[in-house]
Amino acid sequence: MGTYGPSCRNDTCHAYLQTQMTYNTVLASLVKDDAVLSYTSPTTKLAARLPLAFMSASEVVAGLPYGTQGILGLGNSSTSFVKDMVSSYKIPFKVALCLPSKPGNDFGAVYIGCRRTVKMSEGGTKISNIIPYTHLETSIYKALAKAFVGKAQKRKAVYPFADCFSYKNFGGKSPMEKETPVISLVLAGGVKWDIYGPNSLVKVKKTVLCLAFVDAGDGPRIPIEIGGYQMEDNLVEFDLDASKFSFTSSLFRHNSSCSGL
Known part of the structure; x- marks a missing residue:
């Protein structure tokens, strides 16, 4: 967040904001409110409400995917919602995300603090x-x-994908079954992230599926950069x-999904 605008008064204020995703700089209204939180288990360490300051300007989401309503900081930045919670309530600096694969009322889940241990693999790459x-x-x-x-009849490529x-x-089979190859990303320490059909193939037309990965060319700075589609229905x-x-x-292996958490 940058400097305050010249029109700050007792009841309203403006500030200059630059997002780290689009790098657009906009003059927006600065609003303060309370956020109501839900708990995964009873606790006496968190208040029912948390002060929240946010920017109000449609330009903030310009250039982001259609339907985006806003941006909430979950990382280690000066505008991070999570960082404020960690500092105020002395909880672990952890964020767990579960992105739903279906649009509509399937909101998925975000867990902050994550004191309860979840059995997971560990690895490292750019997300x-x-x-x-x-x-x-x-x-x-x-x-x-x-x-x-080697397992399917090719179709004309559909941008940004190279192989369709x-x-x-594949579509007539369960995407979790053996007809669809399982992709194993071997990360640090030999840990594998297995990617199944729902996260490896995307339907672009009624009769066409594409491999949901993008060829980044020779010698990119990061050989593997995980995108949002591959994170869907993965905790x-x-x-x-x-x-x-x-x-x-994939939570589908356990007959679950991010929408059901």
Whole structure:
């Protein structure tokens, strides 16, 4: 957040704001309110309400996906909602996300503090909240695509995807079954993140599925950058104190989803 605007008064104020996703700088209204929180278990350490300051301007979400209503900071930044909670209520600096795969009233879940231990794998790579699909260095992408090309009839590519297939080859099968190849990302320490059909294939037309990964070219700064689609219906946890990322892989394996949490 930048400097305050010249029109600050007792009942209203404006400030300059630059988002880290679009880098747009806008003059917006600064509003203060209380946030009502839900608990996963009884506790005496958290108040029922938390003071919340936010910016009111439609330009803040310009350039973000259609339907975006706002931006909430969950990381280690000066405008982080989570950082304020950690500082005020002395809870662990952890955030767990579960992104739903369906639009509508399926809101998914966000857990802050995460005192209850969840059995997860641990690994490390770049996780992006900007790109919708995982970007892979060319040699990695080609090796991945080869496994799918051998199992399905090719269709004309649909941007931004390079490899698309007939829906009948995969769409008529359960995406959790063996007909759809399982992708295993081997992370630090040999830990594997298994990616199944619901997160590896995306339906772009009635009869066409595409491999939901993007070829990032030769020599990108980050060989593997995980996008939002691959995180859907996966419970993931960010331990910001320890700089660790943990995950469950697809909740569909357990007959569950982020919408059901």
